[in-house]
Amino acid sequence: MANFPSLNLIDVCKVSPPPTAAAPSSLPLTFFDLAWLRFHPTQRLFFYEFPLDEISFHDVIVPKLKSSLSLTLRHYLPLVGNxxxxxxxxxxxxxFVEGDGVFVTIAECDGDFYHLSGNGFREVSKFHPLVPELTVSNDRAAATAIQVTKFQNKGFSIGITNHHAIIDGRSSTSFIKSWAQICMEExxxxxxxxxxxxxRSVITDPKDFAKIYAKAWKDLEGPNNKSLNLKFPKTKHGLIRSTLEFTHQSMQKLKEWILKEKSKNENFDSSSSHISSFVIATAYLxxxxxxxxxxxxxxxxxxxxxxxRTRLKPQVPLNYFGNCLVGVFLRLERFELLSENGIILACDEISKAIRNLDDGVLNGCENWGLRMSQVTIDYSKSQVISLSGSPRFGVYNVDFGFGKPKKVEIVSSELPNVFSLIDSRNSDVVMEIxxxxxxxxxxxxxAIFNHGFESI
Incomplete structure (x- = not known):
């Protein structure tokens, strides 16, 4: 492993939007937001390979990123608030009130840019200095924080930390892409x-789920505990991060094998010949x-x-700002997963769970608030395999005018039972895991991951 990178903090400043009256001064949280109230923040890290010296970084790149961020924030005012x-x-x-802003950290790092932005084994802890912490106290929590870090003449990284109760992956990707677009053309x-x-009226809550979820959090270390302090996972020392790839070739190979085997066995669900890449990838994992x-x-x-958003009735517009996520939970028989047709059985169960969302996307959601709050007591006790990110977000298209990212990492995804899924810069790859x-x-x-493709 490479040596632990050292970080030199250059500046911490607050970037505010231009004065505007285009949005309300406050927004209530919906039950979709409250599910994540004290959950650990989401952190994404974008690496950009771009030869630069001290002058070009501090006199050109940083001012350009700051000015475009200010212009972008006028369209995303909740992100400047608390x-x-x-x-x-x-x-x-x-x-959010006049004068609020997003704290931006400017830093320099002597770490190995190509090692950190690669796919190989990298220590989880080496990414922590590259993403900022949110300003959080018992009674106040910032929405977002940003860090721009220069690597020695190789490139730079942009780390973005978001409060999950304020913004989900679709909304945060929209913000990042808008910032990049305005950075290229103000x-x-x-x-x-x-x-x-x-x-908020587009989210209907006839059963008062918001109050139920809020009570679950108040009772967590209560009674009537309105603390907004975030709950972080206890990360084991020495954990390693690696990136695996589902290529188009391996995905197609799996799909053809699955469809062929399903056609030979009447016990399998043969209602559809379409199996999404998401279903195949997650079943395989x-x-x-x-x-x-x-x-x-x-x-x-x-x-x-x-x-x-598209499953609620009436549907919620895709540009809705906030959280609009539902949880899907499956219990798969281990002996079936280990059988010769394990991936087919997993595909059928995952496909069925997704189809069931169309019949009642909010079924069982009265329990989500309690379930999510209980998880935060000790994340490591959760034996559930889960996911973060989505290849549909297209994060490799985030170009600030310095080219597409060399690598994107979901830094907050750092527990052994959590896989992150994103798209890829490589056109031969369907998604990165x-x-x-x-x-x-x-x-x-x-070894198991690679052998599975070879054995089919």
Whole structure:
């Protein structure tokens, strides 16, 4: 492993939007937001390979990023604000006033740019200095924070930390892409479809889920605990991060094999010849995990978040700002996953769970708030395999005018039972899978992952 990188802080400043009256001064949280109230923040890191010296970085790149950020924030005012929980309010609100802004850290790092932005084994802890912390206290929490870090004449990184109760992956990607677009051309403005929709009335809550979720958090270390302090996972020392790839060739190979085997066995679901790349990839990861863990009794639990915008009735516009995610939970028989047709069985169960969302996307959601709050007591006790990110976000298209990212990492995805899924810069690759494990387990998992393609 390379030496631990040292960081030299150059500046911490607050970037505010130009004065505007285009949005409300506060927004209440919906039950979709409250599910994530004290969850650890999401952190994404973009590496840009761009030869630069001291002058070009400090006199050109940093001012350009700051000025374009200011112009972008006028379209995303909640990101300059803070989460607060007024004494008279049942739920927390996002509050933003004139003068609020996003804290931006400027730093220099002597770490190995190409090592950190590669796919190989990298220590999880080496990424921590490259992403900023949110300013959070018992009664106030910032929405977002940004860090720009220069590497020695190789390039720079942009780290973005978001409060998950304020923004989900779709909304945060919209913000990042708008910032990049304005950085390339300051006169550009988001199209009507890109412009954030803040109207909370599009989220219907007839059963008062928001109050139920808020009570779950107040009772967590309560009674009536309105703390906004975030709960962070206890990360094991020495965990390794690696990136695996689902190529178009391997994905097609798996799909053809699955369809061929399903056609030969009437016990399999043959209602559709279409199997999405997401279903195949996640089913494969479940099988690989079951093989890594060996002959354990019981079930393997798998969960992922699905965007509910197009599944709610009436539908919520795609440019809605905030969280609009529902949880999907599956319990898969381990002995079935380890069988010859394990991936087919997993595909069928995951496909069925996704189809069930169309029949009732909010079924069972009265329990989500309690379930999510309980997870934060000790993230490591959760035996559920889960996902972060989505290849649909297209994060490799985020070009600030310095070229597409050399690498994108979801730094906050750093528990051994969490896989991150994103698209790829490589046109031969369907998606990248971020994996975090101890070194021995990582080597074993990669061997299982690669062998599965070879054995079909």
């Amino acid at each position: 989460l607060v929980w007024p004494s008279q309010s049942d739920v927390p609100i996002i509050e 006169s550009s403005i988001p199209t009507p479809k890109q412009m954030s929709l803040y109207d 479940c099988v690989c995990t079951a093989k890594l863990e060996g002959l354990k009794e019981g079930k393997l639990c798998f969960a992922f978040a699905a965007d509910a 971020g994996v975090v494990k101890e070194k021995d387990e990582m080597e074993a998992f990669i």
